Amino acid sequence: xxxxxxxxxxxxxxxxxxxxxxxxxxxxxxxxxxxxxTANGLLAAGAAPAMVDAPEEAGLLASVAGALLINLGxxxxxxxxxxxxxxxxxxxxxxxxxxDPVAIGALPLRTGLAHEFAALGPAVIRGNASEIGALSxxxxxxxxxxxxxxxxxxxxxxxxAGDFAxxxxxxxxxDLITDGTRTVRVASGNDQLTRxxxxxxxxGALMGACAAVTPDRLLAAAAATAWVCVAGDRAAKQSxxxxxxxxxxxxxxxxxxxxxxxxxxxxSVS
Amino acid sequence: xxxxxxxxxxxxxxxxxxxxxxxxxxxxxxxxxxxxxTANGLLAAGAAPAMVDAPEEAGLLASVAGALLINLGxxxxxxxxxxxxxxxxxxxxxxxxxxDPVAIGALPLRTGLAHEFAALGPAVIRGNASEIGALSxxxxxxxxxxxxxxxxxxxxxxxxAGDFAxxxxxxxxxDLITDGTRTVRVASGNDQLTRxxxxxxxxGALMGACAAVTPDRLLAAAAATAWVCVAGDRAAKQSxxxxxxxxxxxxxxxxxxxxxxxxxxxxSVS
Amino acid sequence: xxxxxxxxxxxxxxxxxxxxxxxxxxxxxxxxxxxxxTANGLLAAGAAPAMVDAPEEAGLLASVAGALLINLGxxxxxxxxxxxxxxxxxxxxxxxxxxDPVAIGALPLRTGLAHEFAALGPAVIRGNASEIGALSxxxxxxxxxxxxxxxxxxxxxxxxAGDFAxxxxxxxxxDLITDGTRTVRVASGNDQLTRxxxxxxxxGALMGACAAVTPDRLLAAAAATAWVCVAGDRAAKQSxxxxxxxxxxxxxxxxxxxxxxxxxxxxSVS
Numbered sequence: 001x002x003x004x005x006x007x008x009x010x011x012x013x014x015x016x017x018x019x020x021x022x023x024x025x026x027x028x029x030x031x032x033x034x035x036x037x038t039a040n041g042l043l044a045a046g047a048a049p050a051m052v053d054a055p056e057e058a059g060l061l062a063s064v065a066g067a068l069l070i071n072l073g074x075x076x077x078x079x080x081x082x083x084x085x086x087x088x089x090x091x092x093x094x095x096x097x098x099x100d101p102v103a104i105g106a107l108p109l110r111t112g113l114a115h116e117f118a119a120l121g122p123a124v125i126r127g128n129a130s131e132i133g134a135l136s137x138x139x140x141x142x143x144x145x146x147x148x149x150x151x152x153x154x155x156x157x158x159x160x161a162g163d164f165a166x167x168x169x170x171x172x173x174x175d176l177i178t179d180g181t182r183t184v185r186v187a188s189g190n191d192q193l194t195r196x197x198x199x200x201x202x203x204g205a206l207m208g209a210c211a212a213v214t215p216d217r218l219l220a221a222a223a224a225t226a227w228v229c230v231a232g233d234r235a236a237k238q239s240x241x242x243x244x245x246x247x248x249x250x251x252x253x254x255x256x257x258x259x260x261x262x263x264x265x266x267x268s269v270s
Numbered sequence: 271x272x273x274x275x276x277x278x279x280x281x282x283x284x285x286x287x288x289x290x291x292x293x294x295x296x297x298x299x300x301x302x303x304x305x306x307x308t309a310n311g312l313l314a315a316g317a318a319p320a321m322v323d324a325p326e327e328a329g330l331l332a333s334v335a336g337a338l339l340i341n342l343g344x345x346x347x348x349x350x351x352x353x354x355x356x357x358x359x360x361x362x363x364x365x366x367x368x369x370d371p372v373a374i375g376a377l378p379l380r381t382g383l384a385h386e387f388a389a390l391g392p393a394v395i396r397g398n399a400s401e402i403g404a405l406s407x408x409x410x411x412x413x414x415x416x417x418x419x420x421x422x423x424x425x426x427x428x429x430x431a432g433d434f435a436x437x438x439x440x441x442x443x444x445d446l447i448t449d450g451t452r453t454v455r456v457a458s459g460n461d462q463l464t465r466x467x468x469x470x471x472x473x474g475a476l477m478g479a480c481a482a483v484t485p486d487r488l489l490a491a492a493a494a495t496a497w498v499c500v501a502g503d504r505a506a507k508q509s510x511x512x513x514x515x516x517x518x519x520x521x522x523x524x525x526x527x528x529x530x531x532x533x534x535x536x537x538s539v540s
Numbered sequence: 541x542x543x544x545x546x547x548x549x550x551x552x553x554x555x556x557x558x559x560x561x562x563x564x565x566x567x568x569x570x571x572x573x574x575x576x577x578t579a580n581g582l583l584a585a586g587a588a589p590a591m592v593d594a595p596e597e598a599g600l601l602a603s604v605a606g607a608l609l610i611n612l613g614x615x616x617x618x619x620x621x622x623x624x625x626x627x628x629x630x631x632x633x634x635x636x637x638x639x640d641p642v643a644i645g646a647l648p649l650r651t652g653l654a655h656e657f658a659a660l661g662p663a664v665i666r667g668n669a670s671e672i673g674a675l676s677x678x679x680x681x682x683x684x685x686x687x688x689x690x691x692x693x694x695x696x697x698x699x700x701a702g703d704f705a706x707x708x709x710x711x712x713x714x715d716l717i718t719d720g721t722r723t724v725r726v727a728s729g730n731d732q733l734t735r736x737x738x739x740x741x742x743x744g745a746l747m748g749a750c751a752a753v754t755p756d757r758l759l760a761a762a763a764a765t766a767w768v769c770v771a772g773d774r775a776a777k778q779s780x781x782x783x784x785x786x787x788x789x790x791x792x793x794x795x796x797x798x799x800x801x802x803x804x805x806x807x808s809v810s
């Protein structure tokens with residue numbers, strides 16, 4: 001594995017070690033399906049989770065947190081009010097925040113919110129190719145056909161990163177993270193990660209934990225991605241069955257060293 | 271085990287195999303306690319979960335899903351609006367939907383909603399004897415005394431199936447599924463299934479996954495019931511302790527073949 | 541281990557045995573992050589969970605439950621209406637209820653609600669030193685500095701217990717439970733209990749299960765605390781990794797006898 005430009009395996013290892021040393025508070029305004037798994041994943045990684053949705057409180061907490069996650073998975077108009085308050089608090093205090101536009105595209109409430117929020121300056125936008133595609137082309141979204149080649153998909157990610165002046169992290173067989181200029185690919189990870197609900201949602205929260213300890217958002221997103229992928233690889237080796245895989249994944253988040261994650265992540269930069 | 275009429279072990283195995291091949295999308299408007307377990311159970315079974323409650327989106331998603339689950343476990347008036355939208359979307363698109371009237375009887379909000387929804391044509395109504403009894407006798411509900419014999423309970427189930435022109439699936443020591451004419455009994459399963467929260471709620475979601483791949487609603491409910499019961503039996507053999515049982519149950523949902531489930535389900539038809 | 545005054549290891553064992561024999565219904569109006577874990581923990585302990593938030597139903601269910609838990613972890617104004625209804629139902633029927641003022645202090649909505657609810661006569665208030673400190677000094681709250689000595693912290697707990705004529709259960713390296721006169725300390729338990737989300741929240745629910753079977757609220761809180769701490773010790777011995785610890789914790793809640801918990805709890809009374 002070779003890393004070029006200013007993003008090395010040592011950088012990735014250092015971010016992971018710093019999360020464990022600093023235990024940053026990550027406020028998660030996220031979906032009800034994955035809240036428990038997200039909290040346990042953050043605890044296993046050494047960070048401190050907090051889930052506060054109420055608009056009376058979300059902004060205040062975000063302003064003192066290390067990072068904020070906005071995940072649209074089960075958003076309602078009531079929760080959207082808390083998200084707006086949380087984002088305002090984060091922006092006012094200079095706290096980095098992550099946007100996960102879950103399942104946007106056809107569903108109108110979340111799609112509108114995703115465009116509204118993306119324009120407010122998230123540190124990272126995390127999603128799959130379909131979700132990132134729905135953010136491209138201004139408010140319309142041109143979508144990403146399932147027959148799109150990896151190169152076409154990468155082009156859309158870079159475009160969205162440029163449009164919103166953010167880092168885009170796109171999940172897939174190879175995870176791709178781009179700020180529109182540099183592109184990081186993480187080729188580790190396995191299919192079982194897609195068979196446990198909330199792994200992607202947790203990844204967004206973990207990007208928050210990493211963004212709390214480094215100003216380099218591309219590095220934060222890459223470190224979190226490698227962490228999840230290498231933990232998935234370890235869990236697959238140490239478990240049989242999809243139920244045990246989820247348990248072993250939490251173990252691995254905790255037990256892998258920063259160096260093991262950085263070295264095992266199959267990370268490349270272009 | 272002998273199956274008579276048009277519901278054989280081969281039919282059950284075929285439904286299970288079809289769920290895994292087609293991976294139907296099951297939209298679950300369900301309670302917050304079991305959403306995570308339901309999603310992981312559907313993934314383990316090979317289906318695709320989606321939990322979208324917002325009334326702005328629930329109908330649209332239901333109209334493109336393979337099935338819809340309506341579970342009243344933690345219903346509020348806000349969630350009920352999403353349920354109404356979801357049901358309307360399902361009906362408009364001919365998508366089968368399952369009603370789980372959790373804990374109805376004395377609690378007024380959910381009891382009113384259960385009667386409202388039951389009259390709208392669910393493919394299956396799933397519950398325990400007390401819940402099904404609360405749907406009998408029109409809007410009043412006569413209840414099912416805990417001293418009722420299995421024959422009396424079966425009579426109530428058949429009556430409710432007839433009243434609402436639906437299939438009723440009633441959990442118990444022996445699970446009973448009836449369309450008012452044919453009755454299927456599934457005698458497998460074990461007590462540990464009642465000591466993990468959300469197994470019954472997940473069963474409703476799995477009935478949706480099965481109903482997405484066969485128009486025979488009695489068969490869909492029977493296949494899902496056998497799937498859960500035989501997975502419970504396998505999990506009990508492969509685990510010690512109630513925490514590990516829940517983990518092993520997810521493993522078993524994934525690993526058991528359609529034939530193993532159909533043959534092991536102790537299914538009988540009358 | 542020696543217990544003085546009217547709280548012995550035999551008392552603790554008896555409460556635990558009674559929970560398993562009576563299987564009390566514990567209504568939990570709690571946060572969405574921990575609802576699943578709380579329900580599975582109660583089931584493992586032999587109690588019966590119910591989570592009903594809707595204001596139309598919460599009071600009715602509380603009035604027929606064995607106990608009610610009010611946990612402010614993800615409270616919103618909508619959920620607060622259900623909490624008020626639940627508390628009113630519990631008070632009207634003489635049902636004991638537990639207040640867990642999660643993360644109060646700086647966050648305004650929950651802090652106001654905690655003071656409102658604490659004045660209504662909870663059987664037990666459960667929290668960490670910071671949360672209990674925020675309830676001291678009337679409506680203002682003087683807080684508990686992280687540099688406070690154990691003796692200073694104990695003084696605050698006794699003051700809050702006196703102010704609200706309740707039992708205060710304060711989590712920490714040594715758990716402390718006081719009614720302002722008697723003080724119980726539980727010195728068992730381990731750090732891994734703080735690395736699984738919701739253990740403290742579940743402890744509040746388990747205090748409800750215990751309060752449902754004894755009028756001695758100090759004893760109820762002490763028995764539940766010992767139960768969780770000793771189960772944590774057992775789980776730590778029988779697992780490696782933080783994911784497996786959570787699974788083994790549920791096993792241990794179920795498998796430990798009342799005597800094993802009482803004898804292993806390192807309980808002292810002063």
